[in-house]
Amino acid sequence: MNLTPYVDNLRQELAVAADAGGDEARALAERLTTPLESAFRLTLLNALSAAMSEVTRELAPGSVDVRLRGLDPEFVVTPPPAPELFHETQALASAPAAPASPTPPTDAEADDGAMARIxxxxxxxxxxxxxxxxxxxxxxxxxxxxxxxxxxxxxxxxxxxxxxxxxxxxxxxxxxxx
Incomplete structure (x- = not known):
């Protein structure tokens, strides 16, 4: 994302505001805009980072990260994992035939540590x-x-x-x- 148009807009708004104060105020505003450019960029980056934190909270378990490339931020979107679709007809077709009598799980099967959440x-x-x-x-x-x-x-x-x-x-x- 290119921040230059936003920084230029802030510079222009400061110049317009300084015009109301006369020539001396306009000259002061022109001298201040160049050193303040990095502060403008940092403030915009902080606002974008805060916004992406809110988006990430809503998108969880997906996320949006803000990375700085040169002078401009870059957004990296990590979507939430797609849920695996389960089709009953496929499960029935691919499921092995049920054993004649149920077998209790062995200790290894009962305590294998693998869990599924529902x-x-x-x-x-x-x-x-x-x-x-x-x-x-x-x-x-x-x-x-x-x-x-x-x-x-x-x-x-x-x-x-x-x-x-x-x-x-x-x-x-x-x-x-x-």
Missing amino acids: NFRLPAHLKGRAESAAAAEGLSVNAWLVRAVSTALDGGERVSPPGRGKSAGSRGFTGWVR
Whole structure:
């Protein structure tokens, strides 16, 4: 982005304002505009950086960065990752046939560390029941829901991670970490 037209516009506006003060004010304004050019550019760059910070907050996880190339800023736009589209017909066609009996996950499968995030909307009355059930078993709602989904998919077999649940006592931790 070329800042020169904006700096020239500020210079012209200062000259117009100085004309109202007479010849002496006009001469002073002409002497000040050249040294103030770098201050004009820096102020414009600060305004652009602040604006791009606001855009980045709205665009997250995408971003807009302002980089200085010579005397002029350059914008670098990093769009948010495109969501992968999932087509049910493709999934059904490419999915292997389900095994005759469900197999419980091995320890390596259950604790491989890979996680996927989903948004899950639950009616308020079910949310309250899920929270109560999770608390009764000493689990977070997330851990309880993971176990419930696993149980449903594994044909009713309950697989509980080691060190969790009522018998775990105070060894379990829940919460967010940054």
